[in-house]
Amino acid sequence: MLxxxxxxxxxxxxxxxEKKALNGINLHLDEGDFVTIxxxxxxxxxxxxxxxxxxxxxxxxxxxxxxxNISREPEYKRAKYIGRVFQDPMRGTAANMEIQENLAMAxxxxxxxxxxxxxxxxxxxxxxxxxxxxxxxxxxRMTSKVGLLSGGQRQALTLLMATLQKPRxxxxxxxxxxxxxxxxxxxxxxxxxxxxxxxxxxxMVTHNMKDAIQIGNRLIMMHEGRIIYDVSGEEKKKLQVExxxxxxxxxxxxxxxxxxxxxxx
Amino acid sequence: xxxxxxxxxxxxxQGILWGIMVLGVYITFRLMDIADLTVDGSFALGAxxxxxxxxxxxxxxxxxxxxxxxxxxxxxAVTGLLHTIFEIxxxxxxxxxxxxxxxxxxxxxxxKSNLPLxxxxxxISGLSDALGLTQAQASMIVGIIVAIIVIxxxxxxxxxxxxxxxxxxxxxEDMVRALGVNTKMTKLLSLTLSNGLVGLSGALVCQSxxxxxxxxxxxxxxxxxxxxxxxxxxxxxxxxxxxxxxxVVAGSVIYFVIRALVLRMGMNANDMKLLSAIIVAxxxxxxxxxxxxxxxxxxxxxxxEEC
Numbered sequence: 001m002l003x004x005x006x007x008x009x010x011x012x013x014x015x016x017x018e019k020k021a022l023n024g025i026n027l028h029l030d031e032g033d034f035v036t037i038x039x040x041x042x043x044x045x046x047x048x049x050x051x052x053x054x055x056x057x058x059x060x061x062x063x064x065x066x067x068x069n070i071s072r073e074p075e076y077k078r079a080k081y082i083g084r085v086f087q088d089p090m091r092g093t094a095a096n097m098e099i100q101e102n103l104a105m106a107x108x109x110x111x112x113x114x115x116x117x118x119x120x121x122x123x124x125x126x127x128x129x130x131x132x133x134x135x136x137x138x139x140x141r142m143t144s145k146v147g148l149l150s151g152g153q154r155q156a157l158t159l160l161m162a163t164l165q166k167p168r169x170x171x172x173x174x175x176x177x178x179x180x181x182x183x184x185x186x187x188x189x190x191x192x193x194x195x196x197x198x199x200x201x202x203x204m205v206t207h208n209m210k211d212a213i214q215i216g217n218r219l220i221m222m223h224e225g226r227i228i229y230d231v232s233g234e235e236k237k238k239l240q241v242e243x244x245x246x247x248x249x250x251x252x253x254x255x256x257x258x259x260x261x262x263x264x265x
Numbered sequence: 266x267x268x269x270x271x272x273x274x275x276x277x278x279q280g281i282l283w284g285i286m287v288l289g290v291y292i293t294f295r296l297m298d299i300a301d302l303t304v305d306g307s308f309a310l311g312a313x314x315x316x317x318x319x320x321x322x323x324x325x326x327x328x329x330x331x332x333x334x335x336x337x338x339x340x341x342a343v344t345g346l347l348h349t350i351f352e353i354x355x356x357x358x359x360x361x362x363x364x365x366x367x368x369x370x371x372x373x374x375x376x377k378s379n380l381p382l383x384x385x386x387x388x389i390s391g392l393s394d395a396l397g398l399t400q401a402q403a404s405m406i407v408g409i410i411v412a413i414i415v416i417x418x419x420x421x422x423x424x425x426x427x428x429x430x431x432x433x434x435x436x437x438e439d440m441v442r443a444l445g446v447n448t449k450m451t452k453l454l455s456l457t458l459s460n461g462l463v464g465l466s467g468a469l470v471c472q473s474x475x476x477x478x479x480x481x482x483x484x485x486x487x488x489x490x491x492x493x494x495x496x497x498x499x500x501x502x503x504x505x506x507x508x509x510x511x512x513v514v515a516g517s518v519i520y521f522v523i524r525a526l527v528l529r530m531g532m533n534a535n536d537m538k539l540l541s542a543i544i545v546a547x548x549x550x551x552x553x554x555x556x557x558x559x560x561x562x563x564x565x566x567x568x569x570e571e572c
Contacts (some may be wrong), residue, residue, distance in 0.1 A: 053443070079445030086439070094436035097429075105433055108426060109444045115422075118429030161444070 001203055002029040002169055007051060007061030011223075021047040023225035025061070029169075029203070033197055033232075034216035037205045038244065043222040045205040046087075049171045052203075054078040065168055080110030083162030085175040086157065087116055092158030095147030099138060099157065102146055103127045106161030134190060152183030154192055163194050170195065170202040177207060187213070198237070209241045223251045268438065269529065274401040276525035280518030281408030283471045287496075287517040288510060289462030290413055290489030294484065295509075296423070297435040297455045299348075302359030304489060306366030307340040307346045307460040308482030311467025314371045316380040316477020319387060326388040332466045337464020338457050340366060345453035370479045387472035388502045404473040416463060422458075423506065431455050487541045492517035494548035 009022040022044050029035060037045045051058050054075035063071045065081050086092050093102050104119035104127075124142065129140040134156050138149075144153060155175060162170060172191065176184035192215060195202050206210050212219055218232035221244070228251050231239065271504055286308055293301040311333035317326040340362055345360035376382055386394075393403035422428045433441045434451040442448050463485070471477045498517025500508060524537055532540075 074447070076442050076445050076447045079443055082443075084443045086443075091437065091439050092443075094433045094440055096436050097433060101433075102430060105429060105441065105444050105446075111445070113426035113430050113446070115425045115427060118424055118426050 001066060002027070002052070003062075003064045004028070004048075004052070005064075005104065007048075007063060008050060008059045009056065010049060010059055013059075020157040022051065022058075025051075025225070027220070027227060027230075029201055032199050032201055033218055033221055034200075034202045035204070035218045035220060037220050037222060038061055038207070038209060038212045039222035040248070042224075044225040045222050046173050047225075048222070049084075049173050049203060052078075052169070053082055053084055054170055055162075064075045065230045081168040082166030082171060083165075083169070084161050084171045085108070085158045085173070087159070087174040087177050088153040089151040089178055092161065093146045093154050096145060098143050099131070099146055099149075100124060100127055101140040103130070103164060104160060104203060106164045107166045109167075111165075112170060114127075130164065134160060139153060150183075152187060155179060155187050159190060159194065161205065165199060166200070168201065170204065172198045172204040174205050174207065181253045190217075190221070209244050213237075213239045213241065214243070216253050221247060221251070223248075225238065267423070271399075272525050272529060273522060274399070274405070276521040278401045278404035278408060278473065278494075279470070281405060281412055281514060281519035283466060283521065284412055284468060284492070284514035284517035285415055286463045286466035286485060287492040287513050288412075288419065289459040289466070290486065291510070291513045292419070292455055292459040292462075292492055294490065295435075295493060297452065299300070299355045299435075299452070299456070300359070300486075301341075301344060301456060302356060302458060302486055303340055303362045303456070303460050304319045304368075304463050304486040305357075305482040305484065306363035307463045307471075308368070308467040308485040309370050309479055310336050310366050310482075311339055311464030312471035312477040312481045313373045313380075313467075314464070315468035315471045315486045316382060317373055317375070319385050320380055320382055320477075321375075323385075326386070326391070326472060330472075333468030334461045337467070338461035339463065341457040341460025342413055342453065344460070345456035348456065349449035349453050367479065369547075372498040374477065374479060376525040377560075378479045381515075382472065382475045382477070387475070389472050390475070398474070399559075400527070403549060404469075407473075408469065408477055411465070412514050416507065416514070420507045420552055427451075436547060460463070475571070484538045485540065487538065487545055488517075488520060491541045491544045492520045493543060495519050496523055503571070 003063060004025050004027040007022055007025040011019045011021055025048060029198070037048070037161070039045050050056060054070070054073060058071060060070070070078050070081070073142060094105070095223070100119060104123060127142065128139045128193055131196065135189065136153055136156055146157065150159065159175070176187050179187060188211065189241065191204070194200070202216070202217065218228050219236050219239070221229035229247050271327070282400060288306055290301070293299045314336045315329045315333040324332070344358045344362040348355045365541035371378065385409045389400065389403045389407055391398055392398065392407060392556070396403070398406070399547070420461040423432055429450045430441055430446040431454060434448050435448065438448050441451070467482060473537035493513055493516060499515065499519070525557050527540070528534055528537070532536065
C-alpha cells in the first residue's frame with residue numbers, strides 16, 4: 001500500500017546547522033496497518049510524516065502509494081491520498097469559517113474545485129450525521145465559527161475532516177499531545193473508532209509508550225532518522241513499556257559507545 | 266448651501282466609484298490577509314489605459330472600462346507570480362509592481378503625466394447628457410450599478426468551491442493545502458481579481474473626473490484600508506458576507522464625504538493623505554492598545570481573590 005524506500009532528508013545542507021533528519025528510511029505498510037511511531041526528540045518521526053505528506057521535498061529515495069510514485073508530487077496533490085491531523089489544534093481547521101464550511105472543504109479533498117457552490121444543501125445532512133458520530137453535540141452548531149470551539153473539539157473535527165473522504169493513508173502527528181488528558185483520551189478513542197470503522201491505513205506519532213503499545217497493530221521506533229525497531233502482531237501485543245525503554249536505551253547507548261570509540265581513536 | 270450639497274453629491278459619487286477599488290483591497294487585505302501595495306499602481310494603470318483608449322484611440326468608453334480591468338488583472342497577476350512562484354514577500358512584490366507601473370503608465374500615456382477627456386464622450390457624460398443629470402449624479406448611478414454587479418459577483422464567487430478555498434487560504438494555509446488546495450493558485454487568483462477591480466475603479470474615476478493621471482493612484486491603498494476600517498466600525502464585524510461587501514463601499518462613501526467636509530472646513534487638500542494614514546493607523550492601533558490595557562487591568566499581584 002505504502003512503500004518508502006531509502007528516503008533521505010538533510011536540513012540546512014552545507015551549513016553549520018546541518019541536520020540529517022532522515023537517514024535512509026525503508027518502510028512498507030500493508031492495507032489496514034495502523035502503525036504507532038515512537039522515538040526521542042529529533043528522531044525524525046514528524047519529519048517522516050511530513051515527507052510522506054509532501055511538506056518538504058525529499059533529497060533522495062522513493063515514496064509510493066498504491067503503486068503511484070508520489071515522491072515529487074507537491075503537497076496539495078498528495079492530499080488526494082492522505083488525510084492529516086496535526087499536533088496543533090489550530091492548524092487543522094479554519095477558525096473564521098463555519099463548522100459546515102470546514103467540513104465542505106474537507107469533503108472536496110482530492111477533487112477538482114470548480115465554480116459550483118462551496119457547500120450544497122444536500123451535503124448538510126451528511127455532515128450533521130458525521131458530526132453526531134463524534135458525540136460532542138457539534139451537529140447542532142453547524143453554522144458556528146470553528147474559532148469558538150475548544151482545542152479538543154477542534155481536534156475531533158479535524159479528525160473527522162481528515163476522514164470525511166476516506167483517505168488511503170491517515171497521518172496523525174501527535175494529535176493528542178496538546179490536549180488535556182481527558183480530552184486526549186476521548187480523541188484517541190475516536191481515532192481508534194474511525195480507523196476501525198473505515199478500515200483505514202494509519203500512522204500515528206506519539207510520545208505515550210502505553211498508547212503506542214495498546215493502539216494499532218504495529219509499532220516502530222525511530223532514532224536519529226532511522227527506523228531501529230519494527231514490531232507487529234502478537235509480538236507487539238506482548239510488549240511492555242519497560243521493553244521499549246530498554247530498546248530505546250540500547251539504541252542511544254550504542255550511539256554513546258560509538259562516540260566513545262571515536263573519541264578514543 | 267447649494268455648494269455644500271453639490272460637493273457632497275460629488276463626494277458620494279467619488280466614494281462609490283472608489284468603492285470598487287476598496288472591494289478589491291478588501292479581497293486581499295481581509296479575506297487573504299495580504300497587504301497588496303500593487304493597488305496604487307494598478308489604479309493609475311486603469312485610469313491611464315482608459316484615458317488613452319478613449320481619447321487617442323476613440324474606443325467605446327464601456328470597452329475601455331473592460332480593457333482597464335484587464336490591465337489591472339495582468340498587474341495583479343505579476344504581483345501574484347512574484348509572490349507565489351518566486352516567494353517574494355507580498356508587500357515587496359506589490360511594491361515592485363507598483364514602482365514598475367509608474368514607468369509603464371507614463372509609457373502608456375505617451376510620456377504625458379495627465380490626459381484630459383474634456384471633449385470626448387464617456388459613459389458618465391453620455392448618461393448625464395441623455396438624462397439631463399449632473400456629472401455627479403450620473404457618476405453615482407453608474408457607480409451604484411457597477412458596485413451592485415461587483416458585489417453580487419463577489420458574493421457568488423466567494424461562495425463557490427474555488428472562492429471558499431480562497432477564503433480558507435487566508436484563514437489557514439496549512440489546512441487548505443492538506444485538503445488538496447493549491448494555495449499558490451488561490452493567492453495568485455486573489456491578487457489578480459483584486460487588481461482587476463482596482464483597475465476598473467481607476468477607469469471609472471477617470472471617466473467621472475474627465476482626466477487620466479499617472480499620479481491618480483497615489484495613496485489608494487491607504488484610502489482603501491481607511492474605507493474598510495470605517496465600514497467595519499459602522500456595520501460591525503459579524504454580519505453576513507454581502508453586508509460586509511456593502512459596508513466596504515459604504516465605508517468608501519463615508520471616507521469621501523468626510524474628506525469633502527474637512528476640505529470645505531478649510532483643511533489643506535495636501536493634508537488629506539496624512540489624515541487617511543492617521544485613520545488607518547488608529548484603527549489598527551486601537552484594538553491592540555485595548556487588549557493590552559485589559560491585560561494590564563486584569564493582572565493582580567495577589568492572584569484572583571474575589572470570585
